[in-house]
Amino acid sequence: MAGLAAAFGSGAMTNSVPEFEDADCILITGSNTTSSHPLIASRIMTAKAKGAKIIVIDPRRTHMAALADIHVKQNLGSDVAWINGLMHIILKEGWHNQSFIDERTEGFEELKKVIENYTPEKVEEITGIPKETLREIAEIYAKSEKSSIVYCMGITQHITGTDNVKSLANLAMLTGQIGRPSTGVNPLRGQNNVQGSTDMAAIPNKYPGYQDVTSDEVREKFEKAWGGPLSPNVGLTVVEMINAIEEGKLKGLYILGENPMISDPDSTHVEKALDDIEFLVVQDIFLTETARKADVVLPGSSFAEKDGTYTGTDRRLQKIRKAIEPLGDAKEDWEILCLVGKAMGSKGFDFASPSEVFDELAELTPIYHGIDYDRIEHEIIHWPCRDKDDPGSPYLHKDGFARGKGLFTAIEYKPPAELPDDEYPHQLTTGRLPFHYHTGTMTRVSPSLTHEVNEAFIELHPEDAKSLGVRNGEKVRVSSRRGSIEVKVMLTPGIKKGVAFIPFHFVEAAANRLTNAAALDPIAKIPEYKVCAIKIEKLDGREA
Amino acid sequence: MEYQTVRTTCTYCGTGCGVLLEVLDGEVIGTLPQKDHPINEGKLCIKGWNAHEFIYADGRLTKPLIRKGDKLEEASWDEALQYVAKRFLELKEKYGPDSLGCFSSAKCTNEENYLLQKIFRAVIGTNNVDHCARL
Numbered sequence A: 001m002a003g004l005a006a007a008f009g010s011g012a013m014t015n016s017v018p019e020f021e022d023a024d025c026i027l028i029t030g031s032n033t034t035s036s037h038p039l040i041a042s043r044i045m046t047a048k049a050k051g052a053k054i055i056v057i058d059p060r061r062t063h064m065a066a067l068a069d070i071h072v073k074q075n076l077g078s079d080v081a082w083i084n085g086l087m088h089i090i091l092k093e094g095w096h097n098q099s100f101i102d103e104r105t106e107g108f109e110e111l112k113k114v115i116e117n118y119t120p121e122k123v124e125e126i127t128g129i130p131k132e133t134l135r136e137i138a139e140i141y142a143k144s145e146k147s148s149i150v151y152c153m154g155i156t157q158h159i160t161g162t163d164n165v166k167s168l169a170n171l172a173m174l175t176g177q178i179g180r181p182s183t184g185v186n187p188l189r190g191q192n193n194v195q196g197s198t199d200m201a202a203i204p205n206k207y208p209g210y211q212d213v214t215s216d217e218v219r220e221k222f223e224k225a226w227g228g229p230l231s232p233n234v235g236l237t238v239v240e241m242i243n244a245i246e247e248g249k250l251k252g253l254y255i256l257g258e259n260p261m262i263s264d265p266d267s268t269h270v271e272k273a274l275d276d277i278e279f280l281v282v283q284d285i286f287l288t289e290t291a292r293k294a295d296v297v298l299p300g301s302s303f304a305e306k307d308g309t310y311t312g313t314d315r316r317l318q319k320i321r322k323a324i325e326p327l328g329d330a331k332e333d334w335e336i337l338c339l340v341g342k343a344m345g346s347k348g349f350d351f352a353s354p355s356e357v358f359d360e361l362a363e364l365t366p367i368y369h370g371i372d373y374d375r376i377e378h379e380i381i382h383w384p385c386r387d388k389d390d391p392g393s394p395y396l397h398k399d400g401f402a403r404g405k406g407l408f409t410a411i412e413y414k415p416p417a418e419l420p421d422d423e424y425p426h427q428l429t430t431g432r433l434p435f436h437y438h439t440g441t442m443t444r445v446s447p448s449l450t451h452e453v454n455e456a457f458i459e460l461h462p463e464d465a466k467s468l469g470v471r472n473g474e475k476v477r478v479s480s481r482r483g484s485i486e487v488k489v490m491l492t493p494g495i496k497k498g499v500a501f502i503p504f505h506f507v508e509a510a511a512n513r514l515t516n517a518a519a520l521d522p523i524a525k526i527p528e529y530k531v532c533a534i535k536i537e538k539l540d541g542r543e544a
Numbered sequence B: 001m002e003y004q005t006v007r008t009t010c011t012y013c014g015t016g017c018g019v020l021l022e023v024l025d026g027e028v029i030g031t032l033p034q035k036d037h038p039i040n041e042g043k044l045c046i047k048g049w050n051a052h053e054f055i056y057a058d059g060r061l062t063k064p065l066i067r068k069g070d071k072l073e074e075a076s077w078d079e080a081l082q083y084v085a086k087r088f089l090e091l092k093e094k095y096g097p098d099s100l101g102c103f104s105s106a107k108c109t110n111e112e113n114y115l116l117q118k119i120f121r122a123v124i125g126t127n128n129v130d131h132c133a134r135l
């Protein structure tokens, strides 16, 4: 998100989901779209049926990869290099859009200098992508009338995550593939309301609507609206808060509907922090591993038991509606939060319904300003929507970027933080399965979904398995510098040799016990849990 | 028997497909796709078709719990809320507002996210507000 915001002035998906259908080229990277966003994948299939070229750059042979016109497996963590390589070819061949660059962007000269060095030969060596294929991809992407880029956590969960995203933004600006329907740079958000929770400033440096906490003018506006002094200092991120607990600086924590014991990159570390903290409140619908550590647990409600809004991955405001009462003595979550605010003696929580909460937040959030419950009852609105007559914005950056000029950033390739060595010779990458949802607190209690897959596994290339002497279905111990877990082997020729994949939904073998939290992307502070070094051992005591 | 369908949004991913929850006598019994929804146009994936199943799963919390020694024991709302407010305000008094923080949720609604960050920013006085979805 930080990467796109730096380039364009907004970190959100630039175009809306239905637009994919009319693209001429869709370049997908770091997104297992068929698994994680099936109904977006089906739009992409429609585009293909209508003649679009689909290009997938992913170390795994995902379903989408199997259906693509071109699929290449890049070396893990080599994304900046292949993107620079594409731009090198595009410039050399004159496939770039000079008038777009001149009128709409800045920073081009610096970019040009850096990509000069990314010759197809050098890029092939770093990324493993044959130079002929790289050229073919460059030509299709640059020369198609409408090309769209789609990415997901495979791109952002690297030490170079912000660089990767900025590089994709560079590519779109270089070719003018942005600011029109069916083009753009499109991050697919994993959980249902990632976009909305960020819009609502569940981030330490902004007020709702991406307004800076460090700006005096903005702060005064919120001080007036909320009736009291506010902190001018940027707060801590999740990972920094966990570290602050261990340093004795953070004493009280309120966790709403999250299970960081499983979802956090280094869960042994998180467990210790949650044991140590002085006061922990968890508001959730299940007694998760995290809730078990709490001093107070407040029972909330599922999406069927309350009203509210979500903002879909393409900035689309949608309602959820109450179908039944909360179970037992549980309460609707918005109501619990109002009661907590009131119990602390504040007068700012006198809301009779979620619709009233929405009216207050829309008042303070310029990009939501024109939206209300009545409108979204019968209209599809994508933010920004600045007043009641504004129909909203299916695609962004039409006549100018949110930040004014689009900003090119010249970026050099850096290798991943933890490379395989003699002791930990394999590379591990983690991800999602089609049948489960994040840490599995919701989906693993659902019989139809657990029927499909209910055990953690490690995907290995058959040749790797052969040299380890392990068979399909056999249990192995997988260790990294941080911890170890036991999982079953699942052989698949669809994965790159030397690379293993573990899904992260399973408590009993949480892949995040292995991953690397110490290496944080310096800007987005996303832990690198897409890549780390591991060793795989047979369990029966014999040498693996 | 009273049967109705409630128009709502699938909670399993950011695509935000339109679903209908089937409610029979106050109980959710099924999920159907909305035919007229611009995103899914009458289709759902396997997660969407089963979006209702976790609602009645074993282990749903139905009462506030407060830790007494090693155990979490049932408590009244009043007791739980007063205790939460008292402890947070005490810690703020003793160690300052930046000794407190919250993890908000990419699974919760806009309104819930807004309210939680408002508690921490406006009442506690800290910007230690984040969510787990950058993970």
Ligand code: SF4
Pocket: A030, A031, A032, A033, A035, A036, A152, A153, A154, A155, A190, A430, A431, A432
């Ligand atoms: S983490 Fe999941 S959603 Fe993200 S790229 Fe990997 S498989 Fe796709």
Ligand code: SF4
Pocket: A037, A038, A039, A040, B010, B011, B012, B013, B014, B015, B016, B017, B040, B044, B045, B046, B047, B048, B049
């Ligand atoms: S039905 Fe599937 S694709 Fe649609 S929102 Fe639900 S999980 Fe996502």
